[in-house]
Amino acid sequence: MRLAIPLLLIVALLVPSGARGDNRVVAATLDNGLRVLLLEDPRSPIVSFQVWYRVGSRNELRGASGIAHFLEHLMFKGTPSHGAKQFARLVEENGGQDNAFTSQDVTSYYVNIAAEKLDLVIDLEADRMQNLLLDPKEIASEREVVIEERRTRTEDDPGGFLGEEVSSLAFKAHPYGAPIIGWMEDIKRITPDEIRAFYKTYYVPTNAIVVAVGAFRAADALEKIKRRFGRIPRGKVPPPVLAVEPPQNGERRVAVTKQAELPIVYLAWHVPNQKSDDAPALEVLSTILAGGRASRLYRDLVYQRQLALEAGGDYSYFSIDPNLFWFWATPMPGQTSEKLETELSAHMERLKTEPVTDEELARAKNQIEAALVYQDDSIHQRASLLARFELIGGFALKESFMAKIRAVTSADLTRVARAWFAPDKKSVGVLLPKS
Amino acid sequence: MTTRSSLALLVALASLLVSRPTAAAPLAHREVLPNGIVLLVAERPAVPIVAVRVLMRTGAVYDPPDRAGLANLTGAVLTRGTAKRTGPELDSAIEFVGGSLQAGAGRDSLTVSLTAQKKDLTLGLDLASEVVLSPAFPEVEVSRKVAEIQAAIRRSEEDPGTVAARALNRLVFQGHPYASPVEGTRDSVARLTRDDVVKFYREHARPDTTVIAVVGAVTVDEARREIMARFGSWARPTDALPSVAPATAPASKHEETVKRELTQTTIMFGRQAVLQTDPDYFPLSVASYVLGGGSASSLYTRVREESGLAYSVYSWVSPWRFGSSFAVSAQTRTAEAPKVVAMIREELARMGREPVVDRELALAKQYLIGSFPLRLDTSGKVADFLVAIEDRGLGLDYADRYKERIAKVTAADVQRVAAQYFPPATFNLVIVGETK
Numbered sequence: 057m058r059l060a061i062p063l064l065l066i067v068a069l070l071v072p073s074g075a076r077g078d079n080r081v082v083a084a085t086l087d088n089g090l091r092v093l094l095l096e097d098p099r100s101p102i103v104s105f106q107v108w109y110r111v112g113s114r115n116e117l118r119g120a121s122g123i124a125h126f127l128e129h130l131m132f133k134g135t136p137s138h139g140a141k142q143f144a145r146l147v148e149e150n151g152g153q154d155n156a157f158t159s160q161d162v163t164s165y166y167v168n169i170a171a172e173k174l175d176l177v178i179d180l181e182a183d184r185m186q187n188l189l190l191d192p193k194e195i196a197s198e199r200e201v202v203i204e205e206r207r208t209r210t211e212d213d214p215g216g217f218l219g220e221e222v223s224s225l226a227f228k229a230h231p232y233g234a235p236i237i238g239w240m241e242d243i244k245r246i247t248p249d250e251i252r253a254f255y256k257t258y259y260v261p262t263n264a265i266v267v268a269v270g271a272f273r274a275a276d277a278l279e280k281i282k283r284r285f286g287r288i289p290r291g292k293v294p295p296p297v298l299a300v301e302p303p304q305n306g307e308r309r310v311a312v313t314k315q316a317e318l319p320i321v322y323l324a325w326h327v328p329n330q331k332s333d334d335a336p337a338l339e340v341l342s343t344i345l346a347g348g349r350a351s352r353l354y355r356d357l358v359y360q361r362q363l364a365l366e367a368g369g370d371y372s373y374f375s376i377d378p379n380l381f382w383f384w385a386t387p388m389p390g391q392t393s394e395k396l397e398t399e400l401s402a403h404m405e406r407l408k409t410e411p412v413t414d415e416e417l418a419r420a421k422n423q424i425e426a427a428l429v430y431q432d433d434s435i436h437q438r439a440s441l442l443a444r445f446e447l448i449g450g451f452a453l454k455e456s457f458m459a460k461i462r463a464v465t466s467a468d469l470t471r472v473a474r475a476w477f478a479p480d481k482k483s484v485g486v487l488l489p490k491s
Numbered sequence: 492m493t494t495r496s497s498l499a500l501l502v503a504l505a506s507l508l509v510s511r512p513t514a515a516a517p518l519a520h521r522e523v524l525p526n527g528i529v530l531l532v533a534e535r536p537a538v539p540i541v542a543v544r545v546l547m548r549t550g551a552v553y554d555p556p557d558r559a560g561l562a563n564l565t566g567a568v569l570t571r572g573t574a575k576r577t578g579p580e581l582d583s584a585i586e587f588v589g590g591s592l593q594a595g596a597g598r599d600s601l602t603v604s605l606t607a608q609k610k611d612l613t614l615g616l617d618l619a620s621e622v623v624l625s626p627a628f629p630e631v632e633v634s635r636k637v638a639e640i641q642a643a644i645r646r647s648e649e650d651p652g653t654v655a656a657r658a659l660n661r662l663v664f665q666g667h668p669y670a671s672p673v674e675g676t677r678d679s680v681a682r683l684t685r686d687d688v689v690k691f692y693r694e695h696a697r698p699d700t701t702v703i704a705v706v707g708a709v710t711v712d713e714a715r716r717e718i719m720a721r722f723g724s725w726a727r728p729t730d731a732l733p734s735v736a737p738a739t740a741p742a743s744k745h746e747e748t749v750k751r752e753l754t755q756t757t758i759m760f761g762r763q764a765v766l767q768t769d770p771d772y773f774p775l776s777v778a779s780y781v782l783g784g785g786s787a788s789s790l791y792t793r794v795r796e797e798s799g800l801a802y803s804v805y806s807w808v809s810p811w812r813f814g815s816s817f818a819v820s821a822q823t824r825t826a827e828a829p830k831v832v833a834m835i836r837e838e839l840a841r842m843g844r845e846p847v848v849d850r851e852l853a854l855a856k857q858y859l860i861g862s863f864p865l866r867l868d869t870s871g872k873v874a875d876f877l878v879a880i881e882d883r884g885l886g887l888d889y890a891d892r893y894k895e896r897i898a899k900v901t902a903a904d905v906q907r908v909a910a911q912y913f914p915p916a917t918f919n920l921v922i923v924g925e926t927k
Binding site for chain 1: 535537538539540578579582583586587588590591603606608635638639641642643645646648649651750752753754755785786787792795796797798799800801802803822823824851854857858860861862863864865867868869870871
């Protein structure tokens with residue numbers, strides 16, 4: 057995940073809380089280590105089939121940033137039995153939609169398609185898990201595409217450009233400091249041999265999760281998956297990420313100037329992830345600050361005082377390693393980035409001294425719970441959310457998630473605000489429009 | 492999150508209105524209430540949520556010529572206060588139950604959207620009906636939104652895609668209300684007053700041009716009862732419906748360059764096309780998909796896969812109520828922009844000159860027909876689809892007709908519409924980026 061994703065979308069990444077009790081996840085681990093999660097959902101004659109690899113930009117070495125994302129592009133470039141372009145073509149010919157994304161922690165592929173086409177998708181995904189061609193000519197051409205993608209997302213996008221600066225400022229040791237898409241120099245440099253080695257290391261059954269939700273019989277689907285994926289050699293367990301970000305000693309600050317109409321301010325603090333007992337409180341905190349039009353940042357900065365065109369915050373509950381709690385604001389014309397930085401900080405300081413109201417706390421919990429229920433409506437979301445929980449320790453964690461959220465008290469919020477948001481531990485980024 | 496392509500989403504959006512489900516059961520129950528409201532109900536009992544859309548034929552196409560952005564402003568202020576509640580009270584009430592209540596205008600319509608859990612449907616419908624039937628349009632809220640919209644317009648100048656689309660639209664629909672941006676301009680919005688908003692809403696919001704879709708964990712009887720209880724006494728006015736002239740193609744086409752300090756150049760071609768009610772709409776949809784609709788399309792293959800010149804390149808048809816456009820867009824490094832412009836022109840021309848290969852034709856048709864259920868896989872998407880087909884007058888059976896018509900499209904049909912609508916000389920062209 058990268059920043060600037062609205063909070064409700066983040067909340068939306070959580071799994072349904074079992075609101076539909078008739079559904080049972082069928083979970084299995086094949087002999088080669090492949091994890092399989094299946095959920096029958098017969099409402100529409102469709103299936104969402106997803107393969108999640110436990111590899112993202114956090115697994116990259118310095119000098120090879122962007123290699124996980126580059127490989128994601130190349131996964132559509134063919135195997136000996138399905139030549140270049142055949143994957144997407146076959147999916148489209150069968151009325152399906154497919155795509156993929158790379159985050160800091162994972163690389164995920166999905167196909168949403170008529171349920172009767174499940175065999176085809178299983179065949180295609182199993183094939184490219186093991187037999188990717190990685191033709192140097194295709195790599196050379198796709199490198200240019202990735203460079204164009206970086207230009208669109210980063211070089212020519214003020215928000216993307218500033219976010220990358222702040223991430224790299226906040227992380228000195230951990231690879232979360234490098235952009236998912238990679239530094240331009242690295243994208244240009246990475247060799248086919250390095251990509252091949254990266255593929256061999258991380259695209260192995262023991263490092264992957266297959267998730268499917270849709271109109272199938274789980275027992276049948278499991279058999280098919282076993283038959284096709286089961287014959288892929290287990291592979292070695294990939295090397296762990298050893299880097300640990302040291303404590304931040306003092307505020308860090310970056311200012312960039314770029315052609316833009318309005319400034320942008322980012323504030324980022326290091327916070328713990330879901331392994332910490334503080335995680336549910338941080339999730340609630342981010343909802344109180346930035347979840348909807350009744351949230352504090354919107355109501356105060358955007359609505360009541362009209363200091364900001366946009367203001368928000370974001371916490372990554374599912375992050376595999378401890379990550380950042382982001383705040384951002386775009387000042388209204390006539391307002392300054394300094395003013396917005398002061399105001400964002402003031403909101404955080406207020407949380408340390410003044411308990412949130414009962415209404416705010418209840419509203420945030422209700423919003424998080426409702427978002428879980430809404431997710432149940434989409435088979436694609438249901439599958440993604442199962443995978444998210446599986447990645448952090450097991451799909452069954454979704455069952456206890458809401459209880460943890462419900463248990464958060466006003467005192468917890470004060471405590472985590474004091475524990476994690478010290479003024480001298482933040483990274484600040486400001487984008488100033490070139491005049 | 493970084494993805495291989497945002498194409499799938501664009502394709503899904505572009506074709507939202509034009510495909511059909513494979514399910515044999517009717518998509519929804521339809522009835523006309525005594526005051527003229529069209530009520531559409533689709534029962535989806537499995538998940539305890541309800542999505543409601545109230546569509547009013549009140550869009551930017553009805554903006555007075557000197558009041559561009561009026562419908563958009565009206566939509567934005569609609570949820571900012573009613574006879575009973577202030578804007579913040581509405582926000583707090585719906586968000587306390589984790590629901591969402593939004594309003595906004597597009598070119599042809601103004602839509603109020605509600606999503607709530609089934610247990611909160613009464614509250615949600617109370618709020619939605621207050622917003623539709625007794626909006627207060629407080630002066631202070633109008634002023635706030637004017638400032639916010641002006642700032643948002645200014646900020647959108649940073650986005651080359653938005654800048655290009657806005658300029659292209661002005662050229663393609665020259666002389667028609669569609670030429671104005673829905674949000675207006677910073678100057679036009681500055682002129683808008685509360686009186687404008689009140690008058691506009693009074694004249695255009697009326698039951699006989701309103702469509703309500705209720706989709707989710709609700710029965711037809713329940714939906715009818717709840718909607719009648721709140722909207723049944725909304726009186727139908729006696730005055731005639733406002734009319735809008737259909738868009739006609741401008742006499743001339745233009746090329747326009749907008750200078751920006753960027754590493755990429757955004758290229759956008761566009762011209763008018765046909766309405767969904769025109770028989771050519773179906774072969775044109777197929778032709779657009781073959782040209783630039785998916786990752787097997789000729790533009791994607793040539794510009795992205797073979798040449799590595801772009802991350803994003805696609806074409807699409809945008810059918811509106813009173814006019815339609817066809818556009819092709821790409822973003823490439825500035826030095827290569829002339830090459831990409833030439834490639835797009837060549838591919839456009841080639842489709843009119845040569846028949847489409849059988850396999851490409853089959854792929855496009857199978858995708859357009861077969862992917863439909865994926866676009867109706869949530870209550871929100873079904874509700875959006877229902878109000879849209881009703882608004883365009885396409886009828887609930889449009890989905891079936893669409894499938895039949897797409898299935899009948901031949902290579903000769905594709906070549907004929909390409910020869911008619913794709914000649915490169917008939918397109919306007921906008922370039923955003925560094926210029927020499």
